[in-house]
Amino acid sequence: MAEEEIELEEEVIEEEGLREKLKKMRDDLKACRKDKEEYLAGWQRAKADFINARKEEERSRETFVKFAQASVLLEFLKIADSLEMAMKHGGSDGIKQIYSQVKDILKQHRVIEIESEGKKFNPAEHEAIDKVEINDPEKENIIIENLQKGWRLHDKVLRPAKVKVGIYKKN
Amino acid sequence: MPKILGIDLGTTNSAMAVIEGGEPKILENEEGVRTTPSMVAISKAGDRVTGLLAKRQAVTNPENTIFSVKRLIGRKFTDQEVERDKKWLSYKIRGSANSGVEIKMQDKWLRPEEISAMILQKLKKDAEAKLGEKINEAVITVPAYFDDSQRAATKAAGEIAGFNVKRILPEPTAAALAYGLNKKNDEKIVVYDFGGGTFDVSVLEISSDTVEVRAIGGDTHLGGDDLDQILISYLVGEFKKTDGIDLSKDALALQRLKEAAEKAKHELSTTIETEINIPFITADASGPRHFLIKLARAKFEDLVRDLVSKSIALTKNTVTLPSPKGAGFKLSEIDEIILVGGQTRMPLIQDEVKKLFGKEPNRSINPDEVVALGAAVQAGILQGDVKDVLLLDVTPLSLGIETLGGVFTKIIEKNTTIPVSKNQVFSTAADNQTSVEVHVLQGEREIAQYNKTLGRFILDGITTAPRGMPQVEVSFDIDANGILNVKARDKATNKEQSVRIEASTGLSKEDIEKMKKDAEAHSDEDHKKREAVEIKNQADTLVYTAEKALRDGGDKISTEVKGEVEIKIEELKKIKDGENIEEIKSKTEELSKAISKIGEALYKQNQASAGGAAGKGREAEYEDIKKDEGSPPPDQDKKN
Numbered sequence A: 001m002a003e004e005e006i007e008l009e010e011e012v013i014e015e016e017g018l019r020e021k022l023k024k025m026r027d028d029l030k031a032c033r034k035d036k037e038e039y040l041a042g043w044q045r046a047k048a049d050f051i052n053a054r055k056e057e058e059r060s061r062e063t064f065v066k067f068a069q070a071s072v073l074l075e076f077l078k079i080a081d082s083l084e085m086a087m088k089h090g091g092s093d094g095i096k097q098i099y100s101q102v103k104d105i106l107k108q109h110r111v112i113e114i115e116s117e118g119k120k121f122n123p124a125e126h127e128a129i130d131k132v133e134i135n136d137p138e139k140e141n142i143i144i145e146n147l148q149k150g151w152r153l154h155d156k157v158l159r160p161a162k163v164k165v166g167i168y169k170k171n
Numbered sequence B: 001m002p003k004i005l006g007i008d009l010g011t012t013n014s015a016m017a018v019i020e021g022g023e024p025k026i027l028e029n030e031e032g033v034r035t036t037p038s039m040v041a042i043s044k045a046g047d048r049v050t051g052l053l054a055k056r057q058a059v060t061n062p063e064n065t066i067f068s069v070k071r072l073i074g075r076k077f078t079d080q081e082v083e084r085d086k087k088w089l090s091y092k093i094r095g096s097a098n099s100g101v102e103i104k105m106q107d108k109w110l111r112p113e114e115i116s117a118m119i120l121q122k123l124k125k126d127a128e129a130k131l132g133e134k135i136n137e138a139v140i141t142v143p144a145y146f147d148d149s150q151r152a153a154t155k156a157a158g159e160i161a162g163f164n165v166k167r168i169l170p171e172p173t174a175a176a177l178a179y180g181l182n183k184k185n186d187e188k189i190v191v192y193d194f195g196g197g198t199f200d201v202s203v204l205e206i207s208s209d210t211v212e213v214r215a216i217g218g219d220t221h222l223g224g225d226d227l228d229q230i231l232i233s234y235l236v237g238e239f240k241k242t243d244g245i246d247l248s249k250d251a252l253a254l255q256r257l258k259e260a261a262e263k264a265k266h267e268l269s270t271t272i273e274t275e276i277n278i279p280f281i282t283a284d285a286s287g288p289r290h291f292l293i294k295l296a297r298a299k300f301e302d303l304v305r306d307l308v309s310k311s312i313a314l315t316k317n318t319v320t321l322p323s324p325k326g327a328g329f330k331l332s333e334i335d336e337i338i339l340v341g342g343q344t345r346m347p348l349i350q351d352e353v354k355k356l357f358g359k360e361p362n363r364s365i366n367p368d369e370v371v372a373l374g375a376a377v378q379a380g381i382l383q384g385d386v387k388d389v390l391l392l393d394v395t396p397l398s399l400g401i402e403t404l405g406g407v408f409t410k411i412i413e414k415n416t417t418i419p420v421s422k423n424q425v426f427s428t429a430a431d432n433q434t435s436v437e438v439h440v441l442q443g444e445r446e447i448a449q450y451n452k453t454l455g456r457f458i459l460d461g462i463t464t465a466p467r468g469m470p471q472v473e474v475s476f477d478i479d480a481n482g483i484l485n486v487k488a489r490d491k492a493t494n495k496e497q498s499v500r501i502e503a504s505t506g507l508s509k510e511d512i513e514k515m516k517k518d519a520e521a522h523s524d525e526d527h528k529k530r531e532a533v534e535i536k537n538q539a540d541t542l543v544y545t546a547e548k549a550l551r552d553g554g555d556k557i558s559t560e561v562k563g564e565v566e567i568k569i570e571e572l573k574k575i576k577d578g579e580n581i582e583e584i585k586s587k588t589e590e591l592s593k594a595i596s597k598i599g600e601a602l603y604k605q606n607q608a609s610a611g612g613a614a615g616k617g618r619e620a621e622y623e624d625i626k627k628d629e630g631s632p633p634p635d636q637d638k639k640n
Helices: A002-067 A070-088 A093-108 B052-060 B080-086 B112-131 B148-160 B171-178 B224-243 B251-267 B297-320 B347-357 B370-382 B509-521 B523-556 B559-575 B581-596 B600-609 B618-628 B634-639
Strands: A111-114 A126-134 A143-148 A150-153 A156-159 A161-168 B004-008 B013-020 B023-026 B039-042 B048-050 B065-067 B093-095 B101-105 B108-110 B137-142 B164-170 B187-194 B199-207 B210-219 B273-284 B287-296 B336-340 B399-403 B407-412 B420-426 B436-442 B452-459 B472-478 B484-490 B496-501
Touching (some): B004 B112, B004 B370, B013 B370, B039 B052, B039 B112, B048 B052, B052 B065, B112 B148, B137 B148, B137 B171, B148 B164, B171 B199, B171 B336, B251 B273, B287 B297, B297 B347, B336 B347, B399 B472, B436 B496, B452 B496, B509 B523, B523 B559
Parallel strands (some): A126 A161, B004 B137, B137 B164, B187 B336
Antiparallel strands (some): B273 B287, B472 B484, B484 B496
């Protein structure tokens, strides 16, 4: 009997030691799992960031190629404006010819005029710089005068048209 | 872990940014612009429009176009500021039941936070479209002088827009974060923020990771727009003097003048004189009139000097006056000055600020974007970005191997983020060469011997073949700990050898700097040497190719051509190991021309057997040699 008891006690001690060991291992595992999740999340995010950055880069390159000339064309429009004004003031044959040359260049570069006069005012294409009171309710929010032409490049507005918009006022 | 959006909700313009790959980055809006006007309107058609589109329709719809709502948010209707602003706002406002402000937009009375929410909603939508993911959290900046009620109202605006607002951040603190100044200790910082419509100056003190706002000052009605206005008035006045016509009455003329004035203002930040040229600006009975004026930077500075001086005086007071009016610091105690707001690009402002503090202000980050970028930095800290767990290092110096003629061929360029692996295929330099030596080096010099040797090994057992035929793939792999593994593999036999180098990044900072400087100092001389080696290699290859072509072509080549090629080969052989590079170059060219005389039919036959080298143009050939030629350094060459 006595011997058996001693053996049992030893078993208990051993078991307790194991239990402690087990607990430590469980804790370690828990910490490892937490680390793992953290690292995995970080890794996934970094990878996603990379893929997204690459997609974004591709997209912006496409847009860049398409609109690389936009800033130059925008400046160039100023010449078109001036020539247009000159035409209004009875430009000479020479001016007329230069103007038609400029229009050709714009056309070649897919710069297309935005229609304005008589159209409904739309801030996506038009910029209102003046308004005029009118007594015809039909003309409310309609473009009465196109002060400066607007232009579109591909599907984007290169420069909105500067317009005068009708505001209905009862007499 | 979705992203947190950093938002600079400005009085006139707003901007947004996120952390991407550990760095803050501005996001463009739907229109492709980096800033968005802080404007909202209900259009005549009944649609809600925000940003640029709201701005474009403002003239037709002033009573329903809401701008500068930041001036009203969180304020009481009876506030002095509100009283003052009420007079010039084009829309209607009134006191609300809880003594706040309400804004009339068509038939509804809305709180300022509801209007701000519309701007935030647009930013949210545009950011989500750009990033392709939902964004639910935000850091929003406010002026340092905003009180609890204004901050709470801004937070409410964010919540109405659908954000969980993680932090309301003072704008000057955001600017300091963008410059990484929060990492400094015990620093005193002044943020000089000259925006479109407001001027703010803040004094910050940084101690053990906290940023404290010590004093604030400024003028809520002083901004870049005032400078524009002064310039436009001057231009209108000048035209009236010369032409007797008042342009301010003509909407299109005034608009064109405004645009030209803004452009002139920008140009004068970099040039000392600009020309404002607007043909056909107007017309009278006598015909069309043109606007043409030269504007010097000095003249513009004279026009706006009072406004700039005012901002400088306000800055001085905010720093030096005792609390509560100022921070009570000496000007000389200020460690850093940060410039915020587009107007700070003006050289006069930069000079005046520099004069006041006696030191150069920080202005390397775009002053229109610095606050939004700082908000994103704060967002990054809150979301515990990847950066904290994963500190990615870079290779301080280039890594590569020695190739034919003692040239250093880089495989991994310096400043490459690690972990990384790269490989390149090399070949043999002699016929029947059975082994190559891989000499691994680190450094920036183009000549191998001047760089640091990291290790070397020999890959043998390469199947005997004419030079240039075997393919040896050399791969470099650096893991996150900076340990470099170099492997060479014969593609035909799959036989491989490798070396592991632990100390590839173990150089001290001084060593690295020294090596970089060294490379810079010797760059011309090294380049010449490398070029010489390449020309010699090229000559060598061409002799080999020509001899092979003659052998392979045999009788099919006319004796005349054969004779000529043989002479040219002999001429080149005599000099190719010498030092007269120009002569080698010209003789190589002559030989190249002679080879090309071998008839086209033959050329085609030969192309297959001569490995293509003889057939290609000079430039292509040059490239070929550079890429494919040459693992073994000269000694190895002779051994085999």
